[in-house]
Structures are given as structure tokens and as C-alpha cells.
Amino acid sequence: MLPKELFQPKSIAVIGASRNQEKVGYGVFANLVKAGFPGSLYGVNPGGGEVLGYPLLTSVEAVPAPIDLGVFVVSPKDILKAFPILAAKGMKAAIAISAGFKEIGGEGILLERDLTAMAKSTGIRVVGPNCLGVIDTHACMNASFSNGTPSKGNIGFISQSGALCTAILDQSIGGDIGFSKVISMGNKADVSESDLLEYLADDPETRVIMGYIESIDDGRRFVRAAKEVTSRKPVILVKAGATASGAKAASSHTGSLAGSDNAYGAAFRQAGIIRAASIEELFDFSIAFSMRPPTSSGKILILTNAGGPGILAADAVERLGINLFEVSEELQAKMAPKTPPTASLNNPIDIIGDARADRYRDVLNILSQEDSIDTILVLLTPQGMTEPDETARATVETLGKTNKAVFASFVGQASVEEARKILMAGGIPSYPVPERAVDAACAMFRYSNVRRADFPEDGGSLGGRPMAAQRALGRILNKGGKGGEEDSRDILEAYGFSFPKNAFATTSKEAVEAFRSMSVPKVVMKIVSPQILHKTDVGGVKLGLASEEDVANAYETMMSTISRLVPDAHIEGVSIQEMIVGGQELILGLTRDPQFGPLLMFGLGGIYVEVLKDVAFRIAPISKRDAREMIREIKYYPLLAGYRGTDPVDEDAVVDALERLSVMSSDFPEILELDINPIRVMPKGKGLRAIDCRVSVAGTEK
């Protein structure tokens, strides 16, 4: 938990306060003074002198105790020297603005380690280093070198980029957006995004949390914290570096598909975070949540004075998969006397080009009384008779105080500028084009689907036989970490996965014998060799062998092909498997994300997985609900659910299997990657049959 002294200190010492207006140390001190910080404020600078009427103390020792908050704008080494002195004076929290730490590498890394250690050992929480600072508008505290102080508002903003902080504050200072708190996180040596989310969740001045994130260090804590927060307040984040998944060398399909962005995507989804695709969306969404209560109907009513913008808004509604509110005949009858006969009273309601403010007001009055409508988009295009300002006022007066989510888009520039200001000041979020307003409305609906905390602390009720798996893992380790099919299968069987009948053979004769003893109609033969991972590529798979002769021939062909194509491979033998007919091919997988830990994958299997990439990810541990959501997230799902003549598959069995994989991932952190591909899901009630699998194990862990 962060101390409240970070935001509402009674006393602040600025180490490195400066008289030189070019220096950051001046900027920070001046911001504190100009924002009207009501507590005791001390500046420290060896040169002494006076800033804005405050005398500068020449040493840290001279600062009178008690001090709640230390703000540091001196060199890293001077921070480390001053810190213990202020700690002794009762400092509860610190903001390290100075750069020169981890971001410069080398010695900077060591200095940052020292700062972190000091924070841990004293219990004093440190924001930064290498950050813009911290602002609490309601406490009149601006401990940052921002260019001015933003307006008061109810948006809490956290940012991993100081520059972006500046840019966003610039918008606030010039415009219509207000903040409760602004925290530039810098290098996150101590205070992390998770700490801040938890604090802002409890902050009565903060209604919505927006943030810019480049990386998350403790992914699992973040998901846990965010999940708790989003059940109380919307959290909207933009994740930069989203597509730069890097060239991770992965030997499994799951590993190669699970770029870090998929892990963030899964984490955000599981945590109920609304992800903005750009800074513009971050703003657009935050403004909406800041001004209006979240709504859940999924239906929008559009009011317009021109067809074109109405159609564009309706297009956006359809594209986003939400709906137009259906206007009943009764409601149409109420509006009819207030509108000309050529108006269109279906949604979008078009009260046509000559609508003055009074016509808008009449219709908005009627709409404001309709409880079944929770989301309204008011569009205006400036035409001959249009009264933009007065229409803005009518919108605010009729809808501003209601519990409806109301959005406005007055299209144009010169004639609607003032109207937009009236709308924003009246609590109606206003967007330059209709599509952006619809996007924001859709974000609200998405938030209403955010689940309340149901994050299982460890696995579900399904377990496995860890000891049996442990033995197989040991064998894999002995072979260098890459599991062959036999050992991989043993691990999965220990967790309840079932495979076709199976035997191992090292000669043609043994293969024929295996076929005979299985007494199944058809078998598949596959090469067993630690060097051959993609068996199909080298002729290492033969399907549909239906007679002893088939089996013998397949064996000879396979050996001669492989010895030609992969002469260096060590061939252990072949596996003879019962051939499974029917069902649908899926892939289940597990990989490890550096931030979030075990990442489960579900998707369309076989060779399709790499081309169609129709897969879903979740961070383990998962609940049954998570598992079911994963299954239903893929595009192919309708075919699994039973589509025109195909039987529905055994979805419950897939849910169980995903849960079991989740448990396995926590039982065995040394399992780095795992593919079960394909795994065939049979019709409802008939379970799963894993066909092929592969496990990679880390040798150094556990």
C-alpha cells in the first residue's frame, strides 16, 4: 500500500531546488509554490539564496523534521546520500525525478539497485527515478517539472513515459480535460503500476484510471491487482511496443504464436482492463468514463440533423458489433408532434437540416424520459438554420444531469468550436467525428462486461499425478530438455490426457507385431528421434496403415527416406498408433511469458494453426469460465458448436483439459513450452484424444 503522504503530504523537502529558472530544480519548486501547496515547503541547495519568497536551506541536515515527502532533483549519488538523512526526519515517501540511473546502463544500474534497496530497507516508497514527478490537483500539490498544473478532474493518470505525460498535461492545460492525480512512473525502481492502480482504486477523487504502459515487471501481481481495481473503476491503458514482439526463438507453435503482445492481451482481458489502441482512444475513452456513468444495454440511439453523419455513426455501430436502439411506435408518436413530417423517427432519428435548437430540445426532452434508452449520441452538422451553441446548451440541460451515457459529435470547425466547449463544460463528452463517439460508447459497453473478481488463487478442482509426471520430466532433462513424444505423452497422461493405443518398435518385425496386437482397423506410424521435431517434413509420418503388409512397407520406406534426408539424426525407432477417425483437430499449448508466467493457448489445430492463427490465450491459473471464453473466442468456434450437420464437440472436455494444463503449469514451473497438436475433440460426451505432443523443460529451475 502506498502512503497517502505521497500525494497529500503535510511537508515537503525539495532536494536540489534551484534559483536558476533553466534548471529542473527551479521548475519543480515553482510548480509546488504556484499550485498553492498548503503545507510546509523547504528547498535545499548548497548555494543558498531564495526562490519565490522561500529561503533555500544549504544542507539536507538543516531541513526541520518531520518531513512527509522528499522530492529529489540532484545527482543519483546525492540522492543516495540525502535519503537516509530525510528518512531519519520521518520521510514517508520520495519522488526521484533525476535521471542517470538504469536507463544509462553501467553504473546507473548499480545506483538504481541501491535506491531500490534503500526503499525496501526503510519502507519509504519511491516514485521514479527518471520521471516527471507526481501531481495531485485536489491537494494542490504539483511535485513535477510539468509546464503548468492541469485542471482538477476525476481522471487518475499513470504514465511510463515522462514526455507523454507532458504532452497529455499540455492538452489538459489548454483544454477540457481534468485530472485527479498524475504520476510519472519513470524507471519504477520501487513504486509500480500495480501499487498505483491499488491506490487509485481507493482514491475518492478518481473515477477512471488511464495509463500509458511500456512494460510490466511483475505480470502476475499486476493481473491480480488490476482485476480487483476494474471491478470498482474502469482502467484504460495503452500498451506501447505492442507489436514489437521480438524474435523469440521458440520451438513450439504455442511459443511462436505467443508474442508478448498476446500475453498482454490475455492479461488485460482477464483483468478487465480496457485497452486503447492509440493515445487518441486513450483520451476519447477516458473522457467518456470521466463524464458519464457506464452503461450496459449495448444499444445506442442516434439523433441527427443530417443523413450522412447519421449513416456514418450507424456504420460504426454495426462495425463494432453493438446495436442501434429500436425506436418503438409509441416513442415515435411522442416525437411526431415536435418534428416535421419529413423527419425520420427511426434510429438514427433525423430531425432534418432546418432543425433549430428548440427542435433538438423538444426531442431530447422526450428521449431523456425514456428509461429504456441508456446511451444517446447527439449529432449536429452546421447548416443554414442550425444553432450549434444553443443546441449544445439544450443537450446539456436535457441530458447533462441524467444517468444516461450521452455523447456528442458536432461536425465541422469554425461554427461548432464554442458549442463543443459548452458540451464538455456541461459534462457531455464531445468528439470531432461521429465514429469516435461511437467507439467511446462501445468502450463503455465493454466495461459493463468486465467480470467481477473471480480469479482463482491456485488452479481448479482438477489435478494430476505429479509424481508420475516428475519421472518423465527427469527423463526429458537427461536428454537435454527437448521432450520426445514418448516422454511428453507420459507427462500428459499423468494429467488425465488420453492418447490412442500406442506401441514402440525398433524393427519392421516389431512394428508388424505391434499392429497385430492392437487389433484396431488402422494405425499411424511416426518416427521417434530427438533431432526430428517436424516429422511430416521428412516423411516421418505414415497414415492409414490397414494391414501387416502396409506396416512393413511403411517402415522400410520411412527409414530409407529419413536416412537420406536427415542422415545425422539418431533414430530411436517408430511409434505405432491407433488411427483416430472423426472429431475436430485442435491445439492446446503452454508457454512461459517473461512478465506474466504460464500462458495457455487454445485453437484450431493441425497445420492450420500457423496459417490461420485462430487461437486464444489466457494466463494461468484459469477458471472454468476463462477456459470457456477461450474456446468461444476463436473464429472457428461455430464449427465446434455444431454447424449444419456436424455434431457439437465435447466442449466440457476441452474446458477440463485446459484447467488440467493450468494446474500442470503451476505444478511444474520447469515446463517451458508444451504443444498438444493435434488433439482431437470428439462429439459431445466422447472426450478428447491427444494425437501428438511435445514438451520442453528447463534444466536450471526447481
Next chain:
Amino acid sequence: MLPKELFQPKSIAVIGASRNQEKVGYGVFANLVKAGFPGSLYGVNPGGGEVLGYPLLTSVEAVPAPIDLGVFVVSPKDILKAFPILAAKGMKAAIAISAGFKEIGGEGILLERDLTAMAKSTGIRVVGPNCLGVIDTHACMNASFSNGTPSKGNIGFISQSGALCTAILDQSIGGDIGFSKVISMGNKADVSESDLLEYLADDPETRVIMGYIESIDDGRRFVRAAKEVTSRKPVILVKAGATASGAKAASSHTGSLAGSDNAYGAAFRQAGIIRAASIEELFDFSIAFSMRPPTSSGKILILTNAGGPGILAADAVERLGINLFEVSEELQAKMAPKTPPTASLNNPIDIIGDARADRYRDVLNILSQEDSIDTILVLLTPQGMTEPDETARATVETLGKTNKAVFASFVGQASVEEARKILMAGGIPSYPVPERAVDAACAMFRYSNVRRADFPEDGGSLGGRPMAAQRALGRILNKGGKGGEEDSRDILEAYGFSFPKNAFATTSKEAVEAFRSMSVPKVVMKIVSPQILHKTDVGGVKLGLASEEDVANAYETMMSTISRLVPDAHIEGVSIQEMIVGGQELILGLTRDPQFGPLLMFGLGGIYVEVLKDVAFRIAPISKRDAREMIREIKYYPLLAGYRGTDPVDEDAVVDALERLSVMSSDFPEILELDINPIRVMPKGKGLRAIDCRVSVAGTEK
């Protein structure tokens, strides 16, 4: 061809000019006067009097000949009365601003028909009715009731919504965007978007054409015209009503997937039109093309003074599938002396937070001399030492006059407002957030891929045997228009499609006999009944019958199942087909779009088509290149091209097949819908085997 008198008349008569400032007739006349129309200007109003120093004539007859352009702001009936009188005075073009035509229905439809007829019979081209009017900024002609006249510029703008015109002009008047011509098309009684595209293509003042379109009447002419235009100038359109594809009752897969938006999508793609997804994109893209030459490298160089915005821009680059320019070591060496050691000289080039304008200028100077760079994005975030205005000037001075596509995004508001104006005035398109700048750069790259005109006027070299197809079509018509499998197959065979061996049987004995005479390993049995379209649903398909006994049993089971499930169906018998093993299942299809005519579809076949919807569309006639692009457009394409152990399919055979379908669609306009699903494409060189097909024919055409 439109007469140039529509835009640069020597003389104009405004019928309905008014002294009453509340009237549209005043607005139009005043705009003509205020914009400084240099030719002869006459206002007509039965009440007489004077407007802005011009005496009003009391009758149309009193207008002195010759008159080039008539502008009408009187009732529809008065337009129809005045039109012939002005025609006799030499009128070359007319603008009908008044409403009261088609859009009000009833009598209005008849009045509009009369207006169209008058235009056709006199050869006088008419814009409107029900429109805002026409503006030519370079000719100082504003024949519209817009609220002011937009700045001169090089964007030609056509709009099917008068209100949207107004909104966009409002932006121009208040802001930085200039137009060459603005045409509000209204009901398009005579002058269409195709006429205007053709005119603007030849207009030396117009560098880029932007438009807002709700519907296109003659789709085929539009594609032909646009294709010609886009080879010379970029055309950017937003299509409203895009997703409202309506509930078209289609019996084929092709028909049900080909909503009108797919037809527009195909048309725009084939015509080389850049489609904007929103009004905001329409603006963003138009500004880019208006200010910078189109570039083609597909590579962007990003220069920034802060990490965050740089990463967000790089994310957008990756998301759009374009690339970051790779900065060579030589280039880095050139920049190094001008930048601090902590700067990052890889792309994004980060010259860090304390960069003043001179550092930007130094680096931009170096970049401006690099011929291998054609696209540069300059980012700026206002920080302590940042000089936004001076940096904007440095950008304009170093890059403004180059042939590079340069984009800027100075993030923030208050501190960067002036800088943005400097950039725009200096010919550098400027965007509030980096992502939108990258989107615009990507649109430029897309334009560079627009093909030069190669639209075949009728089909390719491949043909069919129309007479044989004609006979089968006759049989389908006799059965009510829905083709059974036998007749449909005859049509396709006439156009070179090959099917598996096949026989028809009406008894179990005949079925067994058919199997025997085929001497193939396996056959498929399918029900033949005009009432049963989805055979699988009712047990009407049996696969893999390998013996006479199998065939006999399958027949009995099928008949008993179907008589139970579809007791009313008339059963003609069963088809016995050779079973094709191997290859990949595709769908080829044809449907008719009301605007664009024959629409061809290609995609993943079988039951996947409806779920994955992995299909591509083109308007026939198509070239080989179109066909190949269709094939490569689907997501599944890598699997067709040969993916890890699968053989590449016979792509050339698919290209031929699509061309043959294209020819067929023009030989037989009465074919309304056609599905070949599945059609199996065999490995390279082995051709296609159509498995199932269905043709629907119109009874009333031809």
C-alpha cells in the same frame, strides 16, 4: 464529359435570387458576389428590387443571352418552366439546388424524372437537385449556399450529402485545408460521381479527389471511370452505409456472403480507389496527398524527442504491415556529431528530451539529403527545452520543398498549436497523434500499388461452349430457376470445369450397377431432389462407399432417412460419384450485385466458407492478374502455396477457372447465382475437380 461552363462560366443566372437574407436564394447570390465572380451575374426574382448592388430581373425571359450557367433556387415546377427558356439562351450547365424532388417520394419522383429528361434532351448537364451547390475556388465561383467560401487548394471534393459538405467546408473555412472544387451531388438526377471523377481527373487545379458516397447508380461505369482516374490522381472515398448490407435473401453461399459492402470493396480495390474508414481518415489522407508527392518505398523513418510517441508510431507501422527504414551505420555516423551520446540513432531516431530546434534542424538536414529515404515522420513532445514553433520552421525549411513524403505529429495542445499551423502552412501535413500520421503514410504506399489501367473490356482469351450451356439453362428455367446438380454441372462442363465420374440412379439396383461400371475404388452417393439444397443436413450424402454392398445399404438408409425428415420432397434419385481423394477444398462463386453486376467469389470451401468467411471478391470481367490477386488475398493462401509438407496447389488452374466464370457471367446475364462448392484443387499441374455446384437462373431476362 461535363462542360467547363459548370465551373468557369462567363455568365450566370440565379433563378430565385432573393433580397431576403433568410432565404437560400439570397445565400447563393451573396456567395457568388462575395467570392468575387468575375463574369456577368444576373438574379431573377418576380418581386424585383436589388441585392448587393445587383438589380433583380423580374422574369427569366428578361435575362440577356448568352447565359452559360443556370443556378436554380425555385420550386421544382418553376425550375422545369425556366429551364427551356434558359436553354434557348445558350445555357450549357445547370445547378438545381432546390429540394422537393425524388427525396420526398410521390410527385417528387415524377418531377425529377422530368428534369432528367430535360437534361438528356437538351444536352445541358444538371448538378443536383437537392444539393448545396458547386464551388470553384480558383474561378472565384461559389454557386452554393455554403456558409462562406473555402480557401483555394488542390483538393477536389464531391459529396452525396449536402450537410457533410457544409461540415467539411466549415473545417476549411476555420482551418488549414483548401479546395479546388466542391460539388454537392444531391440526388444525382443527371451528373453522377463518374462524370465528376472524369472531369476532376483532367482539372489542372485538382491534385487529389476526395469524396463522400452513399450509393453508386451505374457501378460498372464507375469502376471503368475511376480506374482511369486513379492511374493519374489519388481518389479517396468514404462509403457510408457500408455495413448496412441489408437482408438479402440469398440461396447460395456466394450470395449470402456478398453483401453490398463486399461489392463496393471489390469495386474500389479494382478501381484503385483508397477507401477511408471514417470522415477523419478521409481528411487525414486527403491532406497528405494534397501536400506531399506519393511515395512507394513502404518504409518510414521516425524522428522523435521522446521514446513513448516513437514506440507508438513504430507500433502503428508494424500493425499496418509497412516497415521501418533501416538506418545504415554510415547514416548513423553522419548524425552522431550532431546528437548527444545518449541519443538513439536507430529508427525511431530519438534525439532525446532536451533537443532544441537546432538539433532537429541538423538531423533533418542530414536526412533530407538521403535519397534512399522517401518517407519521414517528425514527432515532437513539448518538454522543458523544446522549441515547438522553431522546430516546425526547421522541418519546413529542411524538408518542405523536397520530394519526400513528410508527416508531423507534435503531441499536445497549448504549446504546439502554433507549430501545427506553421507546419501546415509550410506544406507538412500535421496530425494530433503519431498513429494518424502513420495511417496517412500507409495510404500513400497503398496508392503506389494502384495499378495502371488494364481493365479488360470483355473477358479474357478463355471461353466456353455457350450453346451447350444454353440448353442446360433452359432445363433449369423449366424447373423454376433453381438448378439441380445435374443441370448445373452441364453448364459448368460447357465452360471447361471437370467433375468426377458420375451416374444417376433411381433404384438401389441401378446404383450398384453404376458403381460397378465406374471401376473406381470409392464412390459418394448424393440425393437428387429439387427441394433439398443442403443435402448433408438430411442425410443425403454418403461418403466412401467401397463395395456393391456398401452402395446398396447406403441407398436404402438414405431413402428411409429422407422420407422421414423431408416427407414432401420430390426425390428424383441419387447421383453416384467417383470419390476424389487429396487436394484442397475451395469455393468459386458468382452472384449479381445491383450496382456492379457480376461479382465473383473465391475462397476456402466446404463448410468452412460460412464460418471462416475467408473469401475474396472481384467484379467481372476480371483479368488474370485480378484472379491471381483474389487467390492470394485470402488468409488461407499460404496453405495453398505449399506449406510444410503439403504440395502447392494448381494455382494456374484456379486462375483459368475464375476467368472462365467471368466469361460465363457475361455470356449469360440470366445466371443470378452460382456456387461451385467444394471444388477441389489438386497439386500443381493436376487441375481442379468440381465436386458440387448449384446455379440459379432468372426467368425474365434475356
